[in-house]
Amino acid sequence: MAKQDKEFVKEITPQSEDYSQWYLDVILKAQMMDYAPVKGCMVIRPYGYALWENMQKGLDERIKATGHRNAYFPIFIPESLLQREAEHVEGFAPEVAWVTHGGNEKLTERLLVRPTSEAIICEMYSRWIQSYRDLPVLINQWCNVVRWEKVTRPFLRTTEFLWQEGHTVHRTEAEAQEETLKMLEVYRDFVENDLAVPVVKGQKSEREKFAGALRTYSIEALMSDGKALQAGTSHNLGTHFAKVFDITFLDSDGELKYAWQTSWGVSTRLIGAIIMVHGDDRGLVLPPKVAPTQVILVPIMPKKARAEVLEKASAIFAELKQSGLRIEMDDREEYSPGWKFNEWEMKGVPLRLEVGPRDLAAGQAVLARRDTGDKEVVALTDLTVRVPALLAEIQNNMLEKAKKFRADNTHRTDDYEEFKQIIEEKRGFVISGWCGHADCEAAVKEETKATIRNIPFSLEKETPGRCLYCGSEGKHLVIFARSY
């Protein structure tokens, strides 16, 4: 550990003072990332990457369990392929990185570094698909993508980021729609149960949908500063891409038909969601299911008892590790226990296990929770049972706490003056009626910086009331919020 790291634990700006600075302080000091010498790019350091690996594992299992297989498509897309779908090129062309030279030669056609892979994947699908027997095609890809962003923020919006993108092809509209909603539900399940981040499932407005999609759905989360974060999207692409990339199949009725497609993705931006939903003024708070280290064992070692404590602590460490827990032991001599407590709290480790000479003499240890700060004394013989149980409790409590925060910060009004006041003073989600017109949506955004996050499925059956902006009859109940 470097010298300059030694005083950092208390150097986190309080959330109440400057939330953005708190966020940057936390991710830098916890060594989640560092700025790279390329504008808008970041380095994901081992601690941040280990979190991402655990997230990948949980999501990849779900993606495979729903019948998808992983593949890999090239990072470069010829400009002519991007040009084919009009909305798609309009949406992405302004924010792509262009490769113009290979070695010492100028390319005859520019290549873009993928901002998303619909174009190149559709080109391959048009070769691979001929018959209804080739369908469905259920492929996912884990990769890096690049979007030339003007304003960036680590994890939330970076020039390069890591993600998965699913791309599927179906025989009918109904199948494509079913897939679109199935993967949205996979995302909800993953984000709520593994990341302990509650989300709202719903449809995006026309204005906010993916460039080239028929319909876009999203899961939206609420950060602890009251701003929303789009945590994942799932698109029914209709036959838009099939028509321009010529993805047709001979159906069993002998007719040549355009195929229906979907695409869906989540990214390293979810790391930002974890940080902002659960973090506090002491630093990160990581959900046990994805935390790189679930338990940090800190032996309390007065000089004369050092060997004895260390021996016993090592045995406890080995036993818990053997049981499948992600546990680390911090037996560094150059730091005090208090300093270590601070550091591991800052790193968001869900559970701290303290063992000192007196504890050991009494055949017990102390467990301290990161989420509540609660401590409890546990018999050493109970550790392999109590630790996993406590981790499950922490996971559950983190989700419930985030749900309560969201409930406390979800408002309901069709009154525009009240709406403006809420958005300005309290933030959070605001549920309002909307007439369905893009003009009203745009005016609200212009005047308040709040956008329609989505049209929640959960509110579909409620009476929409009146449009927040124009006062005419509401068509949908929607969630407005300022967002990342």
Added chain:
Amino acid sequence: MAKQDKEFVKEITPQSEDYSQWYLDVILKAQMMDYAPVKGCMVIRPYGYALWENMQKGLDERIKATGHRNAYFPIFIPESLLQREAEHVEGFAPEVAWVTHGGNEKLTERLLVRPTSEAIICEMYSRWIQSYRDLPVLINQWCNVVRWEKVTRPFLRTTEFLWQEGHTVHRTEAEAQEETLKMLEVYRDFVENDLAVPVVKGQKSEREKFAGALRTYSIEALMSDGKALQAGTSHNLGTHFAKVFDITFLDSDGELKYAWQTSWGVSTRLIGAIIMVHGDDRGLVLPPKVAPTQVILVPIMPKKARAEVLEKASAIFAELKQSGLRIEMDDREEYSPGWKFNEWEMKGVPLRLEVGPRDLAAGQAVLARRDTGDKEVVALTDLTVRVPALLAEIQNNMLEKAKKFRADNTHRTDDYEEFKQIIEEKRGFVISGWCGHADCEAAVKEETKATIRNIPFSLEKETPGRCLYCGSEGKHLVIFARSY
């Protein structure tokens, strides 16, 4: 399955007729990959990618078990960073892809798409490392890299490929050297034990070493056409990069010192090695440890017994899957058993399990090995024991067979005329004396297209004899071969 796939099983060019065409036939027909609409790039299709995922898992476990952690560094490297290390820039600048525009704007400095990440990683290491307490740094990265190759061949040499690259920093030369050789041994262990590909560990000549390295080591494998393939490399970078990127640390003696570094990598090219070492005229032969499908269950279903066979086969399938095997069942009605046998043999599945009405009546099934073609009858009650045992036998047999092929195709001569004849007519590895001069090495390459693959550790203690080319006293025994 598309119509055009139905007749493909017998459409593989024999190895003896045209080895290159055999290779392309096999990988296309087994749907390992497809050509992308970008020069020199390929799509890794689900069957090929599943193989890569299994390979990644086996290697990643070994990389982590030796104390390394994964991270992610940006794909873009500013031109000025590449320029710093003279040999490095000379080696890589001619083959990089250049990003010159972001969105609609021309960049003030060109960015290269990483061909390898020493430059950007060293830049970060110079920020992160101050004290000997920060060392060692043991980081690995799984990512895509791009090299603008003139001549490409799927998996073996493509413009974009996937790999892992380890980058470590150490306090002393001895530690860096130990790490370099440790990772070379990790590669040997992985490639021989998981991929069943025997390799020769050794040091690269000065001429063939990595651009910027102090010493490069490689593992070299022999393909079934007698050409060599460099299967992995591990570099002791010395303090070359530390000096130009200013990676210094305050040592415990109070002195500021340059750090010692290593880097090491293997790539999707290893997939090419698997194909070329084990494949035959019927198609792929995949090692059980990494095969996407280890066992293909083919129920033999005459019309009247269909329901009964399928029910029993499903139970067998469930039981074997439950036991942890990667097993698939092919119960498609539109294909005959013989056609299915051919297809799965072509796809290289190590073991086929046939169950028909007569087998089932007798309480037994037939197991057919892909590597030898041998069949055996097994009692259904023994399957969960016999199948894993047979897979282990196949894995072992594949390695032994490849070792025997290599032994049969390794020649020993210091006579240049004989050497030329061997290289021209038999190929294989040729062990010869070498005086250590680059001139002789270059002349042999010029005249025979054979290069020094490496200076094998295993021959270090033998007397080198005379230099193959100049006849002066030999300094090393080396392996010459034509290579991919």
